[in-house]
Amino acid sequence: MKNFINLSDINKKELRKIIDHAKIYKKKILTSKSYYPLKGKVLIMIFEKPSTRTRISFELAMKQLGGELLILNPKDSHYGGGGESIHDTAKVLSQYGDIVMMRANKHENFLKFSKNLDIPIINGLTDLSHPCQIMSDIMTFEELKGPISNKKIAWLGDGNNVAFSLIEASVQFNFELAIASPKKFKPDKKIIAWAKNKKAKILITKDPEEAVNLADCIMTDKWISMGDKVNKKKKKKILKPYQVNKKIMKLAKKDAIFMHCLPASRGEEVTNDVMDGKQSVVWLGALNRIHVQKSIIQWCLK
Ligand code: CP
Ligand code: NVA
Numbered sequence: 001m002k003n004f005i006n007l008s009d010i011n012k013k014e015l016r017k018i019i020d021h022a023k024i025y026k027k028k029i030l031t032s033k034s035y036y037p038l039k040g041k042v043l044i045m046i047f048e049k050p051s052t053r054t055r056i057s058f059e060l061a062m063k064q065l066g067g068e069l070l071i072l073n074p075k076d077s078h079y080g081g082g083g084e085s086i087h088d089t090a091k092v093l094s095q096y097g098d099i100v101m102m103r104a105n106k107h108e109n110f111l112k113f114s115k116n117l118d119i120p121i122i123n124g125l126t127d128l129s130h131p132c133q134i135m136s137d138i139m140t141f142e143e144l145k146g147p148i149s150n151k152k153i154a155w156l157g158d159g160n161n162v163a164f165s166l167i168e169a170s171v172q173f174n175f176e177l178a179i180a181s182p183k184k185f186k187p188d189k190k191i192i193a194w195a196k197n198k199k200a201k202i203l204i205t206k207d208p209e210e211a212v213n214l215a216d217c218i219m220t221d222k223w224i225s226m227g228d229k230v231n232k233k234k235k236k237k238i239l240k241p242y243q244v245n246k247k248i249m250k251l252a253k254k255d256a257i258f259m260h261c262l263p264a265s266r267g268e269e270v271t272n273d274v275m276d277g278k279q280s281v282v283w284l285g286a287l288n289r290i291h292v293q294k295s296i297i298q299w300c301l302k
Contacts, residue, residue: 002300003114004122007131007168008194014299015135015172022139022295026288029064036066043297044070044097045124046079048105049226053262054124054132057289058101058297065294070097090116099300105227120300127161127227128188133261134165136292138173140285141217144257152176154215154252156208157242157269158235159187162221162261167191167202176201180211182238208242215252219259220244220269236268245271249279257281 007015028035043062045055055071062069078084090113093100100121104110107128114121123131141148152175155163159181167187170177177200179187186192186204195202205211212218223239224232244258258270258280266272274280 001118001120002302003120004131004296004300005111005114006123006129007134007165007172008191010172012172018135018292018295018299019139019142021298022135022288022292023143025294026291029291037298038062038065038067038301041067041099041301042070042097043067044072044093044100046072046077046100046102046104047124048074049103049125051103051124053286053289054101054103057286058124058293060290061293061297064290065297067297086113087116089113091118094118099297122296122300125161127225129164129168130161130261131165131168132289132293132296133162134169135296136289137166137219137259137261137285138169139288139292140259140281141257143284143288144281145216145255149174150176151216152178152214153217153219154212155179155181155219156211156244156248157181157220157239158185158223158225160185160221160225162219163187164191166219167195167200170202171195171198171200174201176203178203178205178211178213178215180205180208180242182206182242184238185235208248209251212248212251215256217257217259218244218249218252221261222263222265223269224265239269243269243271244274246273246277249274249277255279259285262286 045058059069079089094117099119101124102110103124104126107126110126138148155166164187223236258274260282262282264270266275
């Protein structure tokens with residue numbers, strides 16, 4: 001059984017196949033409307049926290065490939081309300097669907113759920129990682145700039161769940177990664193150690209200007225993630241020098257692109273002129289999630 005949990009769990013060649021197939025799915029929707037390989041298949045989506053893009057892109061992916069969906073929002077089920085154990089919910093859901101996509105508060109609960117499930121599961125974001133997002137970012141980057149291998153990606157700001165998956169991707173897709181974060185909000189130590197052990201081309205710095213120097217792409221994310229239990233005011237103050245603005249964009253390559261997984265807090269981690277500027281590819285990034293989800297679902301089911 002194939003689960004899609006973290007990018008470091010999956011072989012490089014398999015990840016490359018998922019991206020290449022996503023590109024084919026994107027072309028197919030324009031040329032052929034009658035391709036329904038997921039007819040009769042049911043995806044169960046479980047949300048412990050809100051989602052716009054992940055929810056709708058998975059929904060569209062299933063619908064465009066002829067499949068069906070069941071959606072459980074927080075408090076919709078006994079599991080969400082705390083009235084049934086993870087084990088028992090997983091056993092029952094395994095009989096109702098063919099595959100699960102879960103957005104979980106705690107990664108350890110996600111793993112516990114996955115271990116009790118008899119059907120594949122996809123990580124639709126946890127407090128630790130967000131692999132589906134980064135797969136879509138790779139597709140978007142390559143659509144615009146060619147193979148990502150040996151290109152330079154810069155990440156500014158919070159060393160959060162999206163940054164975690166980006167670090168894993170830098171190893172699996174062989175790109176240079178420069179992360180600028182303040183000491184207090186650096187990415188997970190274990191994943192940095194894993195990446196360094198795999199000879200990743202990775203720079204962790206406090207200096208945003210050093211990180212973005214000649215980058216092909218600058219990425220960032222909200223300073224306060226869902227469920228982040230921090231002093232928000234204090235965290236935002238510490239992260240202020242890591243804002244992506246026009247001045248920072250100028251230090252990257254002239255044709256560099258700007259990516260953000262969204263939702264964004266305009267005026268905080270990114271200014272309006274960058275979000276809405278010519279280098280921003282945020283809308284394409286959101287669109288491509290549909291096609292990457294199709295590819296991930298198919299990979300898990302095959
Ligand atoms: N980027 C992303 O996962 O967005 P949602 O939280 O809207 O799903
Ligand atoms: N880091 C953000 C990503 C949202 C898609 C969060 O976890 O809230």
